[in-house]
Amino acid sequence: MRWPRCVTGRNWGGIGRSDRKKLLVSVEPNRGEGAPWVMNGDVHETKPDIPPRLAEALRRHERASTDRINLAALDASVLDGIRARGQRRRVLWRLSGAMAAAAGLAVALYVPWGQNSAPVAPMVVFDATRPVTILEAFRLARLLESSRAVSPTWDVSGDGVVDDRDVEVLGARAVRLASLTQGAPA
């Protein structure tokens, strides 16, 4: 069988640069496995495969490099590495599962659920029998700032609510001089 000749770099003979470009372009227009091969304007229906003996010689030579090497070393390194990685992954999954369970348990044990289980601080009561100091005013101011319930005993102003005015009254009482109190007109 005579194989069709095609244009190569050595067979340009006398063809100008622009013509070369056209010829090169004409090599490529048909795409896909089953498309006919076009070379230099001629359509070759037969796929220009390599002659079978030449292909076989090339395969034999190429595979000789594979055959002479023992791929068992590759098997051991790849598969052992994959198994070890899989083992590590399983251990990590189990560890992360155990840690998640432990965290859930800790949350269930220590985080208060609902209002009933919340620790309730004892309500601070104003002791009117003791002499008033500036600390009482400070304590009431702190109580009002917090969201805790305030005892009605702190209503020293007598207006029915415990608020900033009671802090002012307590402060005024604490800093009032005894001589002024005694000398004041009844």
Next chain:
Amino acid sequence: MADEQLNECSDDELAARVRRGDERAFEVLYFRHREFVYRVARRFAGEDETALDAAQQTFAYLFRKLPRLRLTSKLSTYLYPIAKNFAISERRRSRRDVDREFPLGSDAPADGGAGGGDGEVARAVASLPDAQREVLVMRIVDDMSVEEVAAATGVPAGTVKSRLFHALAALRDRPELGRYWEE
């Protein structure tokens, strides 16, 4: 699933099983593509040890990527550029002085060897430009279609055909290979 049934699965099905944690499916994939990957790595690495390292890295990379990998073509098309790039980088790392980037046929026997004309065929192929030699060997030795070669090398199918034509034309012009063309 039994090993025989796994062997009959397609690459895509095996990849899906690996994603579900089946390591035996990966072993089937490995043994299915082991020689191809080593052959590609050997082609670009130029020597056995470097090729083994590159093949190992290729499969480790595949195992890492499989959970997110969605195959749109054959697995060999996906593996080819990975094995090639690992082989080239491994060869650079080993700092061995290899003249050609693609040393196919460099270890061909000078007298043609015991296999008749295998050595002269290998030398003739080795003398081709890199791009032509690559597509020729993929097409003939790796038995890949033009589309698969195009996908693996990242060039259009028309360019692959063109390179094949020029490679074959150059081989046909070599007088020592003339007898192959007169069959």
